[in-house]
Amino acid sequence: MYIYESHIQDLLNIGRAIIVPIEIGDQFGRFVEGLPWGANGSGLNWARIDGLRKELPSSSGVILSEWLSGTNINNDSYVVFWFSFGEPCIACETQFAMYNVDHAFWKAPGRRYLFGLNIRDGEFIPEYSHFAEYDGANELIFCVAGYRG
Template sequence: MINIERPHVAEWLNRHPHQVLELGFSSEFEAYLNTLPWAGSHIDWRLLDHKSLELPEDIDADFIESCRRTPWGRHDYLMIMYSGMEPALLCGTVDAISDIDLLYSGAPGTRFSCGADVNDGRVILNCLEFVEYDGYAEFTYPIRR
């Protein structure tokens, strides 16, 4: 079963505006991530300038505002990627942040999302403005100096 077909994700999709993206979007983002240094199943942040945000127990308006000030959070949309071999989801940024645990629940490994925009109906990924979610308590993202 692919992740977007999991019952809890399918239920979320029924309640929120979204778009299921063609596999090419996941492949493009995964190809970009594969150009970065890795340490096991996550980015090797020791080698990249970065910042982190600790997820609160309950995601609230203050946390969402903190995320919206990040490079990836400034976009109207986030692409939720499960793997380069599965369709991704295009979700409103606030909706995705608010329900990140649910959207990635059951997905193995470290999770990655990137900022996206829609221009004249065309989805434009910004792979450089991404976030790594450890699946538990932290968002980590690269910064440009």
């Protein structure tokens, strides 16, 4: 399980990440399965989803913050890093998460997905339509307006 990797455990131990229940992650997985996929299966078909692309390593903090303001996930308190079905996810505060996407997904091969989350009165309120795809190298693509199908 990815959350037992030492770099994820470090984030949990210093209070920069929290564990999100498997059920929330599995619901997101089903949501992602229902999105339009590329013909070769190498990720989502962004020609059919309104997306905003950003190369992470070249982004300064100010540029990244300005860019993030154009996405729905900017309105969410947390970003959830989804690893796979049947596994818990981790969530980090949105700004911290955006600066640590590559770190969070380290050792998780292939395209990775994340989504927004709010916590009110101790209840997790996932925002599945506030999602993004990470290519595992340096490109992050956010759904701009949410996707309803």
